[in-house]
Amino acid sequence: MLKTINPLLTGELLAILADMGHGDEIVIVDANFPAAALAQRRIQLPASSATDTLAAILELLPLDDFVDVPTAAMAAPEARPDLYTEFDTLLARAEGRPIDIELIDRFAFYDRTRQAYAVVATGERRLYGNLILKKGVLRS
Numbered sequence: 001m002l003k004t005i006n007p008l009l010t011g012e013l014l015a016i017l018a019d020m021g022h023g024d025e026i027v028i029v030d031a032n033f034p035a036a037a038l039a040q041r042r043i044q045l046p047a048s049s050a051t052d053t054l055a056a057i058l059e060l061l062p063l064d065d066f067v068d069v070p071t072a073a074m075a076a077p078e079a080r081p082d083l084y085t086e087f088d089t090l091l092a093r094a095e096g097r098p099i100d101i102e103l104i105d106r107f108a109f110y111d112r113t114r115q116a117y118a119v120v121a122t123g124e125r126r127l128y129g130n131l132i133l134k135k136g137v138l139r140s
Contacts, residue, residue: 006056013043016118017060020135024117026061028053030129031122038110039119048122050129051086057120057133058094064136068100072112072132075103081128101131 001007005014020026028050029035035042045053064070071091073084084101091099104112112132113119122129 006059008045008048008053008056009060010043010045013045013057013120014060016041016043017057020061020117022066022135022137023064024135025112025115026057026133026135027113027116027119028057028129028131028133029113029119029121030124030126032127033121033130034110035113035119035121038113039121040114040116041118043118043120045120046123048124050083050122050124050126050131051090053120053122053124054087054090054131054133055094058090061133062136062138063091063095063099064134066136067134069102070134070136071099072102072104072109074106074109074128074130076128081126083126083129087131 030050087101109130
């Protein structure tokens with residue numbers, strides 16, 4: 001345990017967040033997502049929810065402000081899942097402003113996941129608990 005570091009941020013996850021460069025993407029996925037098949041680098045947090053994982057990552061990861069929409073989620077067939085409202089709240093709190101979430105087709109989401117720097121596989125049981133984050137820069 002370290003002071004002020006969320007315990008969900010394991011050494012492996014901290015190293016990945018530090019090694020990522022501007023524009024690299026990290027994907028937070030739910031328990032139903034085929035992370036093992038798609039991830040270049042996979043971190044497993046099976047006891048964590050997608051929202052707790054997102055909150056922990058956003059404590060350290062700046063989102064890309066060089067792009068209009070630095071996040072993406074899988075479009076649900078019926079309506080926008082309630083879980084996305086929780087994502088909205090966490091993103092806005094971390095960035096100090098509203099952050100749009102681009103809704104993309106399931107297979108486009110899979111394609112972006114294959115290209116992502118890393119995938120964090122959570123134990124999230126709510127459907128569509130999947131979110132892509134594009135890393136930004138720290139300004140001096």
